Amino acid sequence: MSDARRSPDLLIGADGRGRCPWAGSAPEYVEYHDDEWGRPVRTDDGLFERLTLEAFQSGLAWITILRKRPAFRQAFAGFRIGKVAAFGEADRERLLADAGIVRNRAKIDAALGNARVAAELPGGLAALIWSYAPKQRPRPKRLADVPATSPESVALAKELKRRGFRFVGPTTAYALMQAAGLVDDHLAGCIAPGNTAA
Numbered sequence: 001m002s003d004a005r006r007s008p009d010l011l012i013g014a015d016g017r018g019r020c021p022w023a024g025s026a027p028e029y030v031e032y033h034d035d036e037w038g039r040p041v042r043t044d045d046g047l048f049e050r051l052t053l054e055a056f057q058s059g060l061a062w063i064t065i066l067r068k069r070p071a072f073r074q075a076f077a078g079f080r081i082g083k084v085a086a087f088g089e090a091d092r093e094r095l096l097a098d099a100g101i102v103r104n105r106a107k108i109d110a111a112l113g114n115a116r117v118a119a120e121l122p123g124g125l126a127a128l129i130w131s132y133a134p135k136q137r138p139r140p141k142r143l144a145d146v147p148a149t150s151p152e153s154v155a156l157a158k159e160l161k162r163r164g165f166r167f168v169g170p171t172t173a174y175a176l177m178q179a180a181g182l183v184d185d186h187l188a189g190c191i192a193p194g195n196t197a198a
Helices: 027-035 044-057 062-075 081-085 089-096 105-119 125-130 151-162 170-179
Strands: none
Touching (some): 044 062, 044 081, 044 105, 044 125, 125 151
16 A cells, blocks of 8 residues: 555554554554454354443453453353353352453343343344444544444444343444444554455
8 A cells, every 4th residue: 555545643563564553552452453353243142242342341441351351251151142141140140259350230230131132133143233334435544533433333222222232332332343344444554454344
């Protein structure tokens, strides 16, 4: 890509490659940025994991969630919707006592409730979420061009809430869309592969 089309906001890493600037503050961010963020996720369980972690991140730094993700995966049975939907009161108390995760009662209750709702969706969670994917657009030129919400995330959040999901406002819905590849918000010239599956 020519320098004229490359974002001036790119962070040039120690390896000499340009990345979105948020990726440079910790090794976990580099790995997450390069290998996962913005790559299409089309499985129900994969989207349930991302939806749950985005909800837990609310009010916290994403690095906190990334560092706790292995513990979250263990605590929430690999985010398998059917298993989490079957969690009972003993599981809830176990989660509230688990120092490896974020022990927020409202967020834990929302995760369990959301699993139950997701388990009952007629077409599955992936079909519902991907039905709100916007048309592809060019990558943002500047960090300031990356929105916090979009008309599609507002509509997705409204539909998720209508169906009984909790902790799914428009900002969380947009973060989910970014993480799961419904939108490609890597900056122009970023080394991350383009999203061709949206």
